[in-house]
Amino acid sequence: MQAWQKLLIVAALATIIVVAGTLVYFNYFAKRRLFISTTTSLYDTGLLDEIEKDYEATHNVDLNIVAVGTGIAIQHAQNGDADIVLVHSPSVEKTFLEDGYGVNRKIIAYNFFTIVGPEDDPAGIEGKTITEALDGIVAYGDSLADQSGQTQIWVSRGDNSGTHSKEKNLWSKAGYDYETITQKPWYASTGQGMGATLNIANEKEAYCLADIGTYLKFYTDGSIALPALITEEQSLLNVYSVMAVSPTVAANQSIHEKISFDDAMEFIEYLVSPEIQQLITDFGKDTYGQSLFTGAVQPLKDNAPQPLISWVQDYAFFDGSECPQQYRNGYADLYT
């Protein structure tokens, strides 16, 4: 036998040892892993860190949180690489349920998006309605002397995240074709997370749609100087939901049977419990002087405060329910 052949055998053995060692470790020695694909806004504010710490102290499960945009989170779930998705884009969620990938949806929290912009507000949008504000931004953008693309006054996530689909939604509600807007020389798309996008908007002194959680975190610690110009309007409502990935997807049976459905449901029941709902509502109050999120479970049961709850129902309910009967799989107590 030649030297390189002997060495190759050693290499193959070493590779097998690394792989086998990892598999043995994760299957027999580590806690069970539960994969959560989540939108960046929940993660970047530190809320999920808090929840993870509390959950892992009381449960024999290792939460593996992969923070991506809503679009990618849904894709991970379709590939069977996530057991749970935590997202904020009702239209995307509806498709996800209809395609049979997700079950047992629960609305867990809400807050508002905000439109931020430069201090001197050259487009004059402060205090206006969304439609007027977007009109103002388009008029200002089109009136700029420099139309070469050097001066950009609107920064978009451009990453198919929940925030990005909200932005598309707002443009079309205001009567604009989103495709046309993206071609404007004053429109910039970052393709990155909320934090990176806010930083870019800040550097460019541009307007930008942001979730209030990430915005407050960056604004409070002085990373960005852009004030929030429009807040708490019905069309800026932001609703976070959790869904378990279905273990019985007809299209991908072999992949999805490995989903940890029971662990996923245990985590969902934990998220909707009164203690954790309170934790969500209180999160950030000390640091930012206001809640970043409001737990939605009890308000939806009480049907109060109004008109907020009817806004949530208008925006994020499907056929009058947060999860219509055909998209449920056991755990009826979640919906009583």
Added chain:
Amino acid sequence: MADVLGDIVEALQLIVTGDPEILGIVSRSLLFSGTAVILAILWGTPLAMLIAMKDFRGKTVIKTFLNTLIGLPTVVLGLILFLIFSRGGPLGFLGLLYTPAAIMIGQAILVTPILVSIGVSAIESVDPEIMSLSKTLGASESQAQVAVLKEAASGIILSDLASFNRAIGELGVVLLVGGNIAGFGNRTDVLTTAISRNVQIGETGLAIALGILLVLILFTINIIVVVLRKANYIVELAKGPYAKLKRSRETKR
């Protein structure tokens, strides 16, 4: 970027006080990339020997191909490996996605072209006389190949260090197949991904601290290379067996 100075001060404080978060991230980086490079050395060295010592058709094509792969964008390899390791992919049944093993194997594959390519040049530049000389002295084919390999040691060690540099500084593979999972369980976040994440969430001080440490690690490795070269240590080391052979040939005469 309001308070850069404050962030830098915070970064230095974190480093000096040996923040456990930072120590964890640095040690994961060293462990994952170190194991990856060891794996790559184990399978890259025999491949380099095979390509350099055997004559076969298409040798030039393979060498050119390897040289091209050296510059492969890490995120492209990351994407390919993600699709392979994903539960829906060909190796999905192993359940390796988002585990350290996926990162180690991914980075090992990433640096293999560098190792093999530099390794082939190093072996080919060894005096061909050594092979025949060892055989004359009664060495088996295998022993003769090892003798040549020892002669090429200096080049091979340099390629190992270059590989480690690339592995520890890359972002694409470790982000896509590792998932950058932080938290309190089994983590897969390393220096590069943690820097990216912490800039994203406004923890600039922590990001700067990690950046400083990453650069320090790279700097240290390069100092080692320079020192080794300057002391001519590797050359002497490599010359060892050849000199021994020569001596023994002379005594035989």
